Amino acid sequence: MDDPQVRRLQMGRTVLGLAAWVGLTLAYKAVVSAGDVKAAADERLDQSWSSVLVLVCTLPVVVGVFVAAARGGLRRVYLRRAVRPLGAVLAVTASMGTSALAMAPELAGLRAAVGTPGKIAIGVLFVWAVCFALYGIGLSLVHVFRTADIHEVVPPVLAGVLVWEMALLDVVTGAYPQVPAGVRAAFVLGAPVTVTALSWWEMRRLRLHHGLTVRRALGR
Template sequence: MVTYNAVVSAADVKAVAGARLNRSWAGVLVLVCASPVVAVALVAAARSDLRRLYLRRALRPLGAVAAVMASMDTSALAMTPELAGLRDAVGLPGKIALGVLCLWSIGFALYGIVLSPVHVFRTADIHEAVPPVLAGVLVWEMALLDVITGA
């Protein structure tokens, strides 16, 4: 980064880190949309005797996607102004529990965002060929997004 003058000052470090987090988040969103399409295409292309096996194996990657999305929803729901009455009703112990749940959810979501492009939502559990196919799809989709947005 220093070689290409991407980082010259502390403000540049913050900008590069923010851009990297945004890129990771975009990658996760693209993976969430692309992984079911690729998995369905694999199941459709499989021999009829293997389709049921691949569908059963798809439950783990679906659970990984659901866990990351649920953690983001939990932290957002815990902080919404509409639930202020509920937070007041549970008192201080409930607020502490909600705070701990919110912090854990945010940490889990950030950790999932970082690991999702690497482990591709555990899609190797379906078939060992799914992660490389998804990685290729992700690269082309992100390149298309960059072309569309002018990045």
């Protein structure tokens, strides 16, 4: 299914979250030097890694429940379709691990031992792994790892589950400590509430314009 409205909604959901984070950072964290900008960017990158790691753990569970709840031959169909999204998860996970290993301090001796050609090869591998991982992060946040390949109702459901998990993670880890408590609560809860509302709108559009619902997708 190719629905421009749904594509714009998915992109808008990601842009809105990024804009809210940038606004919060500029309002409550001094960004007056290149070092401050780098620290803010590193913080956002760490949060993106966390989002992907949570998604890596959540996606198989949600997809597994979805497939198990399907009736008849739909289970086999969804299992075949799940190969590509799950493969994408493994690829991004592997690229994240490769980039980390390529620059790990524990491997400094190995990098020194391989000489200049080896260092160049490791550098190229590192750049490729980082670029691939960043691309995967963008893909996961906008398209939820192309889980629409399984069924069009899966991305909004998975996005809703993921965003509430991330909100819980922010609460547990005490994210945004420099932000006043009231603003922090509004920001942490604003993301899941907004994404849930957008996911509901997406599900409603799928039902009204394309006749797609979770019940029909499960063959019930």
